Amino acid sequence: MSKIIEGLFYSESHEYVRVEGDFGYVGITDHAQHELGNVVYVDMPEVDDEVVAGEEFGAVESTKAASDLFSPVSGTVVEVNEALEDEPGLINKDAFENWIMKVELSDKGELDNLMDANGYKAMIGE
C-alpha cells in the first residue's frame, strides 16, 4: 500500500503540492513512483519558468515508461531539486521528501480544484 500524507494537495495525474506560505513544493506521489518503477531520469523545468495548472512541466523516465508531469498549480518556478539530476532514484526512496520543483503560487484559489489525502486515497482505490 502506498504512502499518502495528510495536508498535501493531490492531482488526478498523481502529482502533489505541499504548500508553505506563498510557495508550493511539487512532486509525484508515492503511488506514482511505485507504478513507474525505478526512475532513471527526471526532466525538470528551469528556474523562472512559468508553469500553468494542468499543463506539462517536465517528465519522469523509468525503466518501464516515460510519463509527462502536469503541474497542479500555476506560478513561477523559483527552485528545482538539483539532487535529482545526479540521483533520480531518490524519488523511489521517498517521493514526498524529494520534490521536483518549488513554485511561487500565483493563484492559491487553484488549490480548491485539487484533492485532499482522503480524496486521493479513494481515487487510487486504497
Place this chain on the structure above:
Amino acid sequence: MNNVYYGKLIFELSREGRHGYSLPKNEMSDYRMDFLPSALLRSEAPALPEVDEMTVVRHYTNMSNNNFGVDTGFYPLGSCTMKYNPKINEDMAAHPSFCNLHPLQDVNTVQGALEVYYKLQESLAELAGMKEFTLNPFAGAHGELTGLMVMRSYHMSRGDEKRTKVIVPDSAHGTNPASAAVCGLDVVVVKSRPDGTVDVDDLRPLLDDTIAGMMMTNPNTLGIFEHSIAEIAKLVHECGGLMYYDGANLNPMLGKVRPGDIGFDIMHINLHKTFSTPHGGGGPGSGPVGVRAGLEQFLPNPHVVRKDLDEDTYRYDVEFGDNSLGSISGFLGNFAVMMRAYTYILTLGHENVKNVGPLATLNANYIKESLKDVYELPIGGVCKHEFVFDGLKDKSTGVTTLDVAKRLLDYGFHAPTIYFPLLFHEALMVEPCETESKETLDAFIAVMRKIAEEAKTDPEMVKSAPHHTPVRRLDDTLAALKPVVTYAELSSMEN
C-alpha cells in the same frame, strides 16, 4: 544460443605481427603526400587488430552465438511481428544483377531495379487499397513522419493553416505522438473504452477545424479490432481532418481487410514486419507510405514512374514532382529491403497472401485461450494477431510480468513485450505470427503454464531468473543511468 557468454573484443585477440594474408610489397611507399596539409596526414599507423583468419572466424562465430533471433527460436515479441524471414528473400537481394547497382547509374541501365520498385509499390497499393505508395522512407517511424508531412502538405495546399493538431489514442505506439511532434504538430490524446477501443464519445468534442487528422493502429496495440472505425473515419472527415493508418499491426489484416476500404487516407507499412524483411538489429527497415487518390502529388521525391511508349513498350523513369513535400531520403530508400519484400509477395502469390492474416489471428487466439485460466486476460473475446495478459492470475506470489519474461529465457524462448501498452500494470503482450507450427505454440503454452506453477511452488526461483543464460538478470536501472558503450570506458572501469 550458447549458455556460455562470449564477451571478447577483436582488439583483445590482437597479437603484434600476426596476420592472415601475406600482402604484396607496397609499391607506393615512396609516394609523396606533401600536397596534403600536414594536419590531415597520419602520424602513426591506425590501431587495427592483428589477427589470423581462424581467430577472426572463431571470434565472429562465437559472437553470433550470443545472439537470439527468429532463426534460433520462437520470438513472440508483441507488436513487432517477428515472423520468419524466408531465405529466398536473401538470395534475391544478393543477386549480382541488383546488389552491384549504383544509385547514380543512368536509368536506362537500371530498368529492372526500377521495375521492382514500381511493381512493389503497385502490389502494396493493391493490398492496402491505396492509390500510390512511395518506398523511400527508411523505417516505420520515418514513414509516420513522411505520412504526417503529406497530411500537412494537403492542408497547406488548400491554405488551411490552422490545422495543427493530431489526435492519437492513449493506447498508441509511442512513435505516433513522437512523429507528430517532429512534424511540428500538437498531439491531442483520445481515451480508450474499458474494452480497449477508442471512445467515440471522448473523440467527438475534440473535433474542430484545428484538427489535421487522426492516427490509428487497427487492430490496436491490444490486438483488438477497432469496430467503430467507420464512424470514427466519418467524424474525422466531417471536421475536415485526414485518417492516418499506422501499419504496425497490418499483419492480421493482410489479404482480408484493406485500410483504404475502411476510411484511411494515408498509411505506412513496415516491410520489416508484415513483409518478412529483417528486423531489429538485423535491419535496416523500410516504411513505405501509401495515400488515397488525390494525395499522391504530395508524396516525397523522387518517384518511379512507368511511361508507356506504345501499346507493347514501356520504360521506367525517376521523376521529381512540383507539389511534392520534397526529399526525405537519399535516392529511393533501402532497395535491398524492397527486393526481399517483393520476393515475399511473389513467393506467397495471390491466393496464399490471403492466409497470412487469418493464420496469424488463429495462432494468437490459440495461445490466448490455452493460457487465460492461469494468466489474467483483461479483455476477453476474439483478438487479432496479438493479445495482452495483465500478469499472472494469482498475484499473491509476488511474481511479476518481468519475472515471467526472464524465466521464459531459461526455457529457450524470447520474452514477449512487457509493460506495454501502459493501460495495464503488468502487461505481457504475445504475438506468435503465422509462421509458427502448432508444435511450437504447444511448447510455449506448456512452458508458460509451468512458469505459472513455479510461481506458486518456488516464487524466489522465478524472481531470480534467468538461471541458464550466458548472463543472469541485468541491472537495467544501472544500464539506463550509467551506460557503458565503448571498450575504452569499460577498460577504464576495470582498471
